[in-house]
Amino acid sequence: AQSVTQLDSHVSVSEGTPVLLRCNYSSSYSPSLFWYVQHPNKGLQLLLKYTSAATLVKGINGFEAEFKKSETSFHLTKPSAHMSDAAEYFCVVSEPGGYQKVTFGTGTKLQVIP
Amino acid sequence: KAGVTQTPRYLIKTRGQQVTLSCSPISGHRSVSWYQQTPGQGLQFLFEYFSETQRNKGNFPGRFSGRQFSNSRSEMNVSTLELGDSALYLCASSLQGAGEQETQYFGPGTRLLVL
Numbered sequence: 001a002q003s004v005t006q007l008d009s010h011v012s013v014s015e016g017t018p019v020l021l022r023c024n025y026s027s028s029y030s031p032s033l034f035w036y037v038q039h040p041n042k043g044l045q046l047l048l049k050y051t052s053a054a055t056l057v058k059g060i061n062g063f064e065a066e067f068k069k070s071e072t073s074f075h076l077t078k079p080s081a082h083m084s085d086a087a088e089y090f091c092v093v094s095e096p097g098g099y100q101k102v103t104f105g106t107g108t109k110l111q112v113i114p
Numbered sequence: 115k116a117g118v119t120q121t122p123r124y125l126i127k128t129r130g131q132q133v134t135l136s137c138s139p140i141s142g143h144r145s146v147s148w149y150q151q152t153p154g155q156g157l158q159f160l161f162e163y164f165s166e167t168q169r170n171k172g173n174f175p176g177r178f179s180g181r182q183f184s185n186s187r188s189e190m191n192v193s194t195l196e197l198g199d200s201a202l203y204l205c206a207s208s209l210q211g212a213g214e215q216e217t218q219y220f221g222p223g224t225r226l227l228v229l
Binding site: 094 | 118120147156157159202204206215216217218219220221222223225
């Protein structure tokens, strides 16, 4: 069975400082991993996805994530936080199958302090 | 291409009533999944439809049902509403809904408030 753990429910950073949102996963297969962002009262928007092509994945809005198989981690980073990054972020694992086998993390709320 | 659309965006109902939510997937997408999002339980999978057939179902009572039409549009219905059904209901579409590399694209959600 697959699972995903987001290690921090809340992260607070100052504007202009780096962002690190942590995600660990468990899977019996070589999964695909995704990060989604949700702004207040909005749907989820895809930030980036890992599909085994490259371990360092670049996404939108300056975010990137590194897949580390030995650590079963897929942490999301950004060099410099912007006020507009304040949102909730979800790490998602997907396994192969005849239908969508997707598991969402519990989310990390990012606060950006001016 | 237009994104996933959901109607209505907001709903207020009273306990015991029923409600129908609608989702139009991205053109060409045949898989539609529904999720319930609440502050306490997070994102929970309701069900997934592909080619008018329910292919996968989460752990929700039978009051929650859905269907998919031949044009891939989907509806979900909740009967005998309870206070705990107040949530953001999200719809997501993907091409085939199979395989780990497929991306799900989410709609803006329907915010349901049950009084």
